[in-house]
Amino acid sequence: MLLQHLPISSINIADDSYRTTFAPRLEELKRSIRTVGLVQPITVRHTTEGTFQIITGYKRVLVMKELNRQSVPALVCEHNEIPPDRAFLMNFHDNAVRGEMNIIEKSNALAKLQQFCSLSEEELVTQHLPLLNEEPSYKILHQLLSLQALTEQMRHHVVTTDMALTSAVRIAEFTSTTQQSLLAVLSYIRPSGAKLNELLSLIREISARDGVSVESVLDRYKLLTIVADPDASQTEKVKALRQTLRGIRLPQLTERQNKLAELIQSLELPDHAKLITDPYFENQKFKLEYQFTQPEELNVLMMKIKGAFEKQQWQKIFDWYQA
Amino acid sequence: MELPKKSPKKFLPPFRPDQIWIDRSVEAHPQTLRLIAQLRASHIDFVDSADVVQRPEDISEAKRQVILSKHRGKSLRPLHPFDHHESLFELALAKGNPFDLSYCPFQCAPQTIPQMDVDFEHAFAELASCLHTNADRSTRIVIGESSDGLAFDPLLGYAALLIPFFAEKVNATLEIKTRSVFIDHLLELKHRSRTTFCWYLNPASLIASEERGTPSLELRLEAAEKALTAGYRVRFTIDPIIPIKGDDAEIGQYIDLISHLFAAIDAKHIQGISLATLRYPRGLPEIARKRFPGTRIFSGECVPDGHTLHPPKFVREPFLRPIWLKLRERLEAQQIVLLNENNDLREKLDALLPVFELNSTPAVSSPLRVESAPLFPAAPTSPPQATLSFSAVDA
Numbered sequence: 001m002l003l004q005h006l007p008i009s010s011i012n013i014a015d016d017s018y019r020t021t022f023a024p025r026l027e028e029l030k031r032s033i034r035t036v037g038l039v040q041p042i043t044v045r046h047t048t049e050g051t052f053q054i055i056t057g058y059k060r061v062l063v064m065k066e067l068n069r070q071s072v073p074a075l076v077c078e079h080n081e082i083p084p085d086r087a088f089l090m091n092f093h094d095n096a097v098r099g100e101m102n103i104i105e106k107s108n109a110l111a112k113l114q115q116f117c118s119l120s121e122e123e124l125v126t127q128h129l130p131l132l133n134e135e136p137s138y139k140i141l142h143q144l145l146s147l148q149a150l151t152e153q154m155r156h157h158v159v160t161t162d163m164a165l166t167s168a169v170r171i172a173e174f175t176s177t178t179q180q181s182l183l184a185v186l187s188y189i190r191p192s193g194a195k196l197n198e199l200l201s202l203i204r205e206i207s208a209r210d211g212v213s214v215e216s217v218l219d220r221y222k223l224l225t226i227v228a229d230p231d232a233s234q235t236e237k238v239k240a241l242r243q244t245l246r247g248i249r250l251p252q253l254t255e256r257q258n259k260l261a262e263l264i265q266s267l268e269l270p271d272h273a274k275l276i277t278d279p280y281f282e283n284q285k286f287k288l289e290y291q292f293t294q295p296e297e298l299n300v301l302m303m304k305i306k307g308a309f310e311k312q313q314w315q316k317i318f319d320w321y322q323a
Numbered sequence: 324m325e326l327p328k329k330s331p332k333k334f335l336p337p338f339r340p341d342q343i344w345i346d347r348s349v350e351a352h353p354q355t356l357r358l359i360a361q362l363r364a365s366h367i368d369f370v371d372s373a374d375v376v377q378r379p380e381d382i383s384e385a386k387r388q389v390i391l392s393k394h395r396g397k398s399l400r401p402l403h404p405f406d407h408h409e410s411l412f413e414l415a416l417a418k419g420n421p422f423d424l425s426y427c428p429f430q431c432a433p434q435t436i437p438q439m440d441v442d443f444e445h446a447f448a449e450l451a452s453c454l455h456t457n458a459d460r461s462t463r464i465v466i467g468e469s470s471d472g473l474a475f476d477p478l479l480g481y482a483a484l485l486i487p488f489f490a491e492k493v494n495a496t497l498e499i500k501t502r503s504v505f506i507d508h509l510l511e512l513k514h515r516s517r518t519t520f521c522w523y524l525n526p527a528s529l530i531a532s533e534e535r536g537t538p539s540l541e542l543r544l545e546a547a548e549k550a551l552t553a554g555y556r557v558r559f560t561i562d563p564i565i566p567i568k569g570d571d572a573e574i575g576q577y578i579d580l581i582s583h584l585f586a587a588i589d590a591k592h593i594q595g596i597s598l599a600t601l602r603y604p605r606g607l608p609e610i611a612r613k614r615f616p617g618t619r620i621f622s623g624e625c626v627p628d629g630h631t632l633h634p635p636k637f638v639r640e641p642f643l644r645p646i647w648l649k650l651r652e653r654l655e656a657q658q659i660v661l662l663n664e665n666n667d668l669r670e671k672l673d674a675l676l677p678v679f680e681l682n683s684t685p686a687v688s689s690p691l692r693v694e695s696a697p698l699f700p701a702a703p704t705s706p707p708q709a710t711l712s713f714s715a716v717d718a
Binding site for chain 2: 138139142173201204205206208209211249250251252253256279280281282
């Protein structure tokens with residue numbers, strides 16, 4: 001292995017044989033290289049075709065190129081000096097020790113460990129997952145490997161939105177066409193991991209119940225229109241989407257909850273008074289909660305309750321609720 | 324009335340594991356030696372402890388294996404009795420289940436390889452001691468709660484020991500809850516009507532799609548008929564009842580199932596029928612969907628109740644109503660148990676019946692063959708007490 005200054009143009013950046021890096025964030029590295037130059041040389045493999053494959057230092061090459069540098073210090077290995085599995089292990093350890101890999105990079109690393117090194121699942125779990133700061137678990141291994149089924153665009157979305165592994169795994173279960181349709185909706189919103197999982201479950205369950213594709217669900221219920229509303233905030237969009245999907249998924253519950261809200265509204269109870277019921281209509285009991293500071297406020301409540309009694313509104317609620 | 328078309332019968336061999344793990348502590352046990360001789364096609368490995376066996380992540384693969392181990396802890400677990408005059412226990416001689424059910428909540432648990440205690444003489448000793456302690460009150464022992472009651476019996480042969488054991492008891496009965504149909508070897512046993520077989524039933528289409536490796540509805544009903552002919556008591560559990568859209572077509576499947584049941588088995592000989600709607604832990608749909616890609620059973624309207632989800636009352640009630648009424652055509656109200664429901668619902672459902680039907684319902688009769696004079700004088704002819712108040716879903 002010799003240290004050389006290689007012209008950047010001689011490095012085949014498109015050759016991703018040993019690359020695990022995906023959608024890297026380069027700003028900090030760029031600032032560092034601008035300030036002190038490249039501290040650590042890259043490692044390349046000289047192929048029989050005469051090109052140079054990057055073993056380690058893909059991000060450094062990208063930054064050097066962006067900074068319009070003409071050459072880069074590189075440790076050059078001849079093709080017969082380092083076999084592909086060894087070259088990939090160098091890349092893996094170089095990236096793993098930095099501890100900055102996103103879930104797509106971890107997925108790429110594990111997939112390539114399987115490809116180049118023919119490692120067993122047990123070896124990946126016990127020896128390599130801990131290096132990626134992951135629990136040594138078969139479940140996590142399979143989850144990370146399943147991300148290989150994500151489309152290129154969805155992978156970018158996963159990384160840029162810092163999506164949780166559990167959500168990315170759920171999306172990876174969809175076909176690439178479905179992922180594309182989902183991406184159209186997801187690109188408008190930034191839900192939390194738990195919310196995103198709930199939205200995905202709702203969409204999938206509606207699709208299963210109605211026996212139609214996910215694309216049809218998105219289309220039929222105009223979900224894109226909801227999230228594309230330019231006047232709504234991110235939070236409002238997520239809330240509106242969740243409400244719509246819950247209404248479709250749980251039509252009877254939603255209808256009952258709306259009807260109950262309407263009936264309670266008709267009681268015209270004072271502010272700070274709440275008639276509480278079991279949201280799922282299992283428990284038949286009602287609870288009335290009221291916050292007040294003055295006896296007059298209590299009087300207001302009593303009058304309102306009495307008025308509603310006279311108009312048979314309480315009876316109406318009880319009859320409807322318990323039917 | 325046109326009866327539903329019969330579901331196809333299919334031959335289903337008894338459970339034979341591909342892989343057997345033998346805990347060294349039982350390698351010389353006569354049961355182990357017998358099983359090794361019997362299961363020559365299975366791959367056998369000896370391990371220092373059952374705990375060191377690596378559980379496969381794929382549950383289907385785990386279900387093709389079995390661990391033969393030594394009895395540890397207690398085999399009897401007290402259950403909450405429906406009838407407060409009796410004591411109720413589950414006897415667990417095995418864990419896990421070779422049957423693969425999409426709705427089984429144990430799919431969420433890491434312990435997946437079926438495990439059998441070969442030294443079940445300990446369990447019998449515990450059972451004898453329990454029955455002795457409870458000699459002054461009626462005691463019912465159930466097998467088939469945390470595993471299928473008979474699925475492992477072709478290997479272990481415990482039923483042929485338990486049934487005569489209970490035949491000698493005065494104040495104790497055995498209930499075997501199962502989806503299995505391998506009962507021929509039990510038909511000639513001395514049982515004195517102390518053993519009840521309870522078959523889990525579901526519409527044939529649901530059995531085909533959601534209960535892998537289980538005998539068809541036809542075979543279960545045939546087995547029930549054989550058991551009745553042999554003088555055993557028989558009851559059924561329709562579990563889980565699954566409302567998805569809750570429409571007439573869905574309800575019709577259960578009505579057809581009941582028609583089918585009453586056509587195959589004279590209702591007079593049925594001790595009772597339990598009904599349970601679907602109830603599952605929150606994490607189950609994600610796991611089950613991967614293992615049963617075509618399943619739709621989790622897409623019905625469900626609401627949370629603690630850590631589980633279940634159809635809300637306003638879905639359950641209209642769904643159960645026609646099923647209840649259909650059962651009430653032939654059974655008395657106390658023969659029908661609504662699992663996981665309070666008494667309000669059964670009262671509400673029964674109030675829908677016309678009065679003349681209530682008076683004309685036939686009482687349950689004794690089994691077809693009474694083996695000997697009953698030890699509970701009233702039991703064979705009077706309607707049975709409703710039996711269980713807990714959900715019963717196998718692993």
